[in-house]
Structures are given as structure tokens and as C-alpha cells.
Amino acid sequence: MSAQNRAGVPPQETGGTTAANDVAVAADPAVTPGGAGAPDGGAAADFGHSESRGDARPVSFARRVAQQPTAKLGFLLTGLVLLVALLGPFVVPAWTGYGPNSFAGKPFQPGVFGTDNLGRDVLSRFLEGGWRLLLYSALATVLGVGIGAVLGMLAAFRRGWLDAVIMRSGDVLLAIPQLVFALLAITVLGPQGWVLVLVIGITHAPRVARVIRSATAGVVAEDYVLASQMYAVPQWKILGRDVVPNIMGPLMVEVGLRLTYSIGAVASLSFLGLGMQPPTPDWGLMINENRIALSLQPWGVLLPVIAIAVLTVGTNLLADAVATASAGRVRTIAKKGA
Numbered sequence: 458m459s460a461q462n463r464a465g466v467p468p469q470e471t472g473g474t475t476a477a478n479d480v481a482v483a484a485d486p487a488v489t490p491g492g493a494g495a496p497d498g499g500a501a502a503d504f505g506h507s508e509s510r511g512d513a514r515p516v517s518f519a520r521r522v523a524q525q526p527t528a529k530l531g532f533l534l535t536g537l538v539l540l541v542a543l544l545g546p547f548v549v550p551a552w553t554g555y556g557p558n559s560f561a562g563k564p565f566q567p568g569v570f571g572t573d574n575l576g577r578d579v580l581s582r583f584l585e586g587g588w589r590l591l592l593y594s595a596l597a598t599v600l601g602v603g604i605g606a607v608l609g610m611l612a613a614f615r616r617g618w619l620d621a622v623i624m625r626s627g628d629v630l631l632a633i634p635q636l637v638f639a640l641l642a643i644t645v646l647g648p649q650g651w652v653l654v655l656v657i658g659i660t661h662a663p664r665v666a667r668v669i670r671s672a673t674a675g676v677v678a679e680d681y682v683l684a685s686q687m688y689a690v691p692q693w694k695i696l697g698r699d700v701v702p703n704i705m706g707p708l709m710v711e712v713g714l715r716l717t718y719s720i721g722a723v724a725s726l727s728f729l730g731l732g733m734q735p736p737t738p739d740w741g742l743m744i745n746e747n748r749i750a751l752s753l754q755p756w757g758v759l760l761p762v763i764a765i766a767v768l769t770v771g772t773n774l775l776a777d778a779v780a781t782a783s784a785g786r787v788r789t790i791a792k793k794g795a
Contacts (some may be wrong), residue, residue: 458638458742464502468599470698474593480713499529499750507512514768521568521782522778522779522782525552525778525781525782527774527775527777527778527781528774528775528778529567530645530770530774531770531771531773531774531775531778532771532773533738533771534767534768534770534774535573535768535772536771537767537771538587538764538767538768538771539591541584541587541590541764542587542588542590543588543591545583545584545585545587546584546585546588547586548584549581549584549585550581552584553578553580553581554578555577555578555581556581557577557578557581557582557585557586557737557738558579558582558736559578559581560575560576560577561577561578562576563576564750565575567717570583570756570757570760571754571756571757572680573743573746573747573754573757574746574747574749574750574754574757579743579747579754579756579757579760580760581738582738582743583738583743583761583764584739585759585790586737586738586739586740586742587740587764588741589650589737589739590720590724590727590731590739590740590741590765591721593650593657593719593732594617594657594719594720594722594723595654595716595719596654596658596718597653597654597657597658597661597715597719597722597723598658598661598712598715598716598719599658600654600655600658600659600661600662601640601657601658601659601660601715601719602665602708602711602712602715603659604659604665604666605661605663605664605665605666605668605711606665606666606671606708606711607671608623608627608662608666608669608670609623609665609666609667609668609669609670609671609672609673609697610669610670610673610700610701610704611623611664611671612624612670613669613670613671613673613674613677614677614692614695614696614700616674620670622629623666624667625665626663627662627663627666628663630659630660630662630663631663631664635657635722636725638659638660638792639656639657639660639722639726639731640731642655642656643656643726643731648730648732648733648734649733650732650733650749653723653731653732657718657719657722657723660722661718661719664715665711665715667737668707668711669704669707669708669711672703672704672707672708673700673704674764676699676700676703677700679699681699682695682699682700685698685699688784690693691712694792706779706782706783707783708748709779709783710776710779710780710783712779713772713773713775713776713779714774714776715753716776717769717772717773717776720765720768720769720772721769723741724740724741724744724765725741726741726743727739727741727742727745728741728742728745729745730745740761740764740765741761741765743757743758743760743761744758744761745746745764772775
């Protein structure tokens with residue numbers, strides 16, 4: 458039986474030789490035993506695209522992540538903090554009776570959670586202060602992973618001088634401690650939310666680029682990518698159809714890890730006075746403001762510390778679950794290839 462019949466693609470649709478089609482069929486992991494072929498317009502143009510078109514792979518990967526024991530606990534912890542941070546501003550002051558900057562009584566007054574060093578209600582400020590941490594952490598993660606993923610794919614795909622420039626520039630940035638870089642940027646631009654996002658995102662980018670470059674280098678060496686290049690498929694299509702679906706595992710792991718680091722970085726910079734400024738309710742800022750009276754009124758420090766710790770542990774567990782599921786997926790593909 459010819460290679461064209463095995464793939465379900467008639468010779469007139471590909472315009473290639475039998476040998477070329479043999480390379481394509483052998484290299485394309487999405488070819489099923491039943492022989493579902495590529496649509497009109499060329500089989501080579503759709504190499505690897507059949508993996509991303511079907512719903513089976515994304516659904517099975519998400520299900521594999523959900524089946525991990527750490528994922529269940531991670532979802533629970535992260536969801537609990539998200540619930541408090543996102544719904545908290547809507548129940549203040551209706552539930553607590555005070556706004557986040559309202560004076561509720563004397564400083565360090567006892568109560569359910571008491572008052573802070575200026576007599577403001579601790580619970581109201583806690584419920585109001587979480588969404589900024591989540592927002593800035595998420596934006597910094599998206600920025601850092603987005604820039605790093607694009608640079609990593611370009612470096613692995615184009616190689617040559619572009620690869621050297623991207624990687625060496627990342628090495629220079631990695632040589633600067635994150636806190637020192639943040640101090641310089643915030644001193645010049647001022648302590649603002651978008652500066653936090655920009656600084657943390659930029660420091661994430663070279664680390665993500667290294668991981669994605671390594672993952673992409675293994676994909677671009679596959680035969681189905683080489684066949685797509687041989688048929689003059691546009692580079693952006695090769696990256697979108699062949700490369701991105703096959704590096705989603707490492708990419709999702711990086712998203713989880715960078716989100717965890719972003720949460721810690723935003724909270725740390727706010728604690729040092731380089732993030733949110735008074736009287737803005739913020740968890741990192743609450744720790745800094747109330748640490749001087751920890752023995753008199755511990756809740757002003759304990760509430761944000763517990764929330765940040767639970768959120769960090771939850772995102773870490775989710776990242777571990779994604780990493781485990783990704784490793785299982787790689788082993789499955791390797792067994793099928795063998």
C-alpha cells in the first residue's frame with residue numbers, strides 16, 4: 458500500500474513524491490490508524506495542526522491535571538483565596554460596617570480582628586486589599602511568559618545571530634538581582650502599579666525564554682516540521698500549528714511557576730514600600746504597617762500573611778500537577794513513537 462493511501466491523502470492533493478509523503482506520514486504523530494487525511498490545500502501545510510485541531514488532546518491533558526492529587530488541594534487553596542480577594546470588595550462596608558480607610562476606633566482596639574495602627578478596621582482592609590495583589594501578579598505573569606515564550610521560540614526557530622543576541626541579552630538581565638532592578642526602575646518611574654507589572658514581567662522573560670527555547674529546539678528538529686519547511690509553509694503557521702501545541706506542557710508549567718514568583722514579588726515590594734502606597738489597602742502594605750505592634754494586635758499581620766501563604770502554596774501545587782501531567786504526556790508520546 459502506498460504512503461498516500463495509508464494517510465488517506467490522494468497523490469494529486471499533495472503534489473509531492475511517495476518518499477516525501479513517507480517522511481510526512483512517519484513524522485506526523487496525529488495520523489490515526491484509520492487514516493484521516495489532511496484537507497484540500499496540501500498535507501504538508503497541516504503537519505502537527507491535526508494535534509491542535511482535535512479536542513481530544515486538550516481535554517485529556519486538562520483531565521490528567523485534574524486527576525493529580527496535588528491539583529485538588531491546589532484548586533481548593535487557590536480558589537479559597539480568590540473567593541476572598543475577588544468578593545471581598547463587594548461586601549465592604551456592608552458586611553463589616555466600615556470602609557477600608559474608615560476609622561473604626563482606637564488603634565489596636567480588640568475585636569473579631571480589631572483595628573490597625575491608625576484605628577482602621579483590619580477585616581475591611583484585608584477584604585479590600587487582595588484583588589490588587591492578584592491583578593498585578595497575573596498581569597506580570599502574562600507579560601513575562603508572553604515575551605519569554607515569543608523570544609524563546611524565535612531563538613530556537615531562527616538560530617544564528619538572533620539566537621545569540623536573545624540569549625546573551627537574557628544573561629545580562631539575569632545577572633542583575635531582581636530586587637536591585639526593581640529599586641532602579643521604581644526610583645526612576647515611581648511606585649506605581651504598572652511599574653510593578655513591568656519590572657516583574659521583564660525579570661521573568663529571560664527565564665521563560667530559556668525553558669521555551671529548549672522545548673522548541675526539540676520540536677523544530679522533528680521531521681514533520683522539516684517537511685512543512687520543505688513545502689514552504691509560512692513560518693508563523695509552523696510556529697502556530699506545529700510548535701505551540703507541542704510545547705504547551707512546559708509553557709503551562711512556566712505559567713504556574715511564574716505566577717507563584719509574581720505573588721511573592723508583588724507582596725515583597727509592597728512590604729518594602731516600593732509597591733502600593735498608603736492609604737491603599739494592600740496585603741503586603743498591611744504587613745509593613747502593622748508589624749510594629751505584632752504583639753498587641755497580631756491580626757493585622759497574620760491575616761495577609763496567611764492569605765499570601767495559602768495562595769502561594771495553592772499555585773505551587775497546581776504547577777506541580779501540571780508538571781506531572783506534562784511529564785506523563787511526554788512519556789505517552791515517546792511510547793507511541795517507539
